[in-house]
Amino acid sequence: MAVNSQGTARSSFDLKSAQMPVMAVTLREVDVTTLIADLAARLADDPDFFDNDPVIIDLHHVQDEAEPIDFPRLLDALRKHRTCPVAVRGGSPAQLQAACAAGLVLADDVVVPRPQVREVEVVREVEVVREVRVEVPVETPAPSTLVVDRPLRSGQQVYAKGGDLVVLAMVSFGAEVIADGNVHVYAPLRGRAVAGARGNTQARIFSTCMEPQLLSIAGNYRALEAGLPENVAGKPAQARLDGDRLVIEPLT
Secondary structure, eight states, X not given: OEEOTTSOEEOSEEEEEOSSSSEEEEEXXXXXXXXXXXXXXXXXXXXXXXXXXXXXXXXXXXXXXXXXXXXXXXXXXXXXXXXXXXXXXXXXXXXXXXXXXXXXXXXXXOOOOOOOOOOOOEETTEEXXXXXXXXXXXXXXOOOEEEEOSOBOXXXXXXXXXXXXXXXXXXXXXXXXXESSOEEEEEEEOSEEEEXXXXXXXXXXXXXXXXXXXXXXXXXXXXXXXXXXTTTXXXXXXXXXXXXXXXXXXXX
């Protein structure tokens, strides 16, 4: 942790929302050892703050520092905290050159000298210089599927964040299964099932033995204290949305 001229402690970096759909890690120190220690301390109570999120390294506050930044070591530390460093902005030409050498690209809002791909054409002895802009794709992780192969008892809850949930054993009365995508239960479903937890209206709930307490898709609930129709009760069935109405129908 660094100390300012008044003798009070200040952090070596800030976490701020950037002007684009990524998080900006704003450096206030160039000593990577200090940065790594402060980063570990900041995220100790919230290790899941990042979820493989792309981040930009902002150097506006350290662009006048003469000491070089060990970018390979800094990037390795950020990746260990489940981030994906993709770009840099705001530094001196030397800092930006070192960042690019470590695999980062320059953010679009940075106006600094940069290597140019020059194409020279001789037209009436006039040199034409064209800048070629190369887009660097950033891979995003595909939605994951959580598989549970044990019975879920009353009071237990399982949540599949960002993907589907597959349960291979019974979901007992009082248990709850939740997914941002679809819910598949290849066994009796007797508890509560929630699909499309973050608003996905296309999500569905499947079971080989449909006997639930409650079903919900994208916030549309249907309590089933009175039981199910004979054509789906205890049989293979699915639940889906028809407009704002939750319908349950046999699997054929």
